[in-house]
Amino acid sequence: MNDLLIIGGGPAGVAAGVYAARKFLKTDLVAEEIGGQSTVSEGIQNWVGTVNIPGTDLIKAFKEHLEAYKGDNLTLHEGKRVESLTKAQGGFEATLKDGSKLSARAVLIASGAARKRLSIPGADQFEHKGLTYCASCDGPLFGGMDVAVVGGGNAGFESALQLLAYCKSVTLIHKYAEFKADAITVRKALEHPNMRVLTTTEPVEVLGEKFVNGLVVKNSETGETTTLSVSGIFVEIGVLPNTGFAKDLVEIDAVGRVITDPRNQHTSVEGVWAAGDCTDELYHQNNIAAGDAVKALEDIYIWVKKQD
């Protein structure tokens, strides 16, 4: 049986993979994709050691770093998905989508999170017909058009900044009075002449015929309803943890995040650790995900050696 199974290939999983290999822990790393959520970003400007790194370059750097340690200790299973994780004789067993199984004495869950979906009339009907969850993937299709962004966090403002480069106008809709995004990102977006912001406002209905042609929004303070004439809607309203495969094994909170001890990333089950956006960590950032995974690895190493 291997020492460690790492589930995830975002900043948390990759950091863990590198540390595990350097500690000579026999490790399997399973990831549907190497990179993680921010790799759809055109420029990540707070990954320590790089002033501005495009998502595509971050994926490349992650892969290179893992490849450098691949071999006797680290085995990569890229493009594979874990469907379930259970206790097994001497450790834990993961069942993959292709039916294969991997077992290990210890597990690090680093499976991150996925986009939260908009649930208002018209949202499902017009998905991929003007309503999208990825500005950097679909944004250029909306060149010269009026578009809306739903969400006032970092992802919402980053999407708006990308779209401002080619869209006629961008209207950002935010539920609250205060923005959750970094002040510097907000300032940059608000300085743009084609940027408009509606605070204390929520989307109510997506309108269209074949494609989106409008978004009905409601101001929660005045109760006033307005129809924005837009051809594109970019949704950035947060994320949901990818923890379904572990929900019967470890303790999770009401929104599906793995509950961890912040001192060492330990979960409710001995032998299982978790790090990054799949946990109840308050802040979601690449550096935090990587740091928490490193913290977990230090603890995993001591634990594994005690079992020998």
Ligand SMILES: Cc1cc2nc3c(=O)[nH]c(=O)nc-3n(C[C@H](O)[C@H](O)[C@H](O)COP(=O)(O)OP(=O)(O)OC[C@H]3O[C@@H](n4cnc5c(N)ncnc54)[C@H](O)[C@@H]3O)c2cc1C
């Ligand atoms: C658009 C956008 C822009 C962002 N910009 C920034 C930024 O500029 N700076 C910053 O610090 N943070 C940014 N963030 C936040 C940052 O991306 C996350 O905090 C970070 O990616 C979390 O890393 P993670 O490793 O925990 O999880 P993730 O990045 O979500 O990675 C999860 C990994 O697990 C894999 N996986 C999931 N489920 C399974 C499964 N069942 N089986 C196998 N593999 C699985 C995925 O394929 C992936 O490899 C941004 C986020 C978004 C959405």
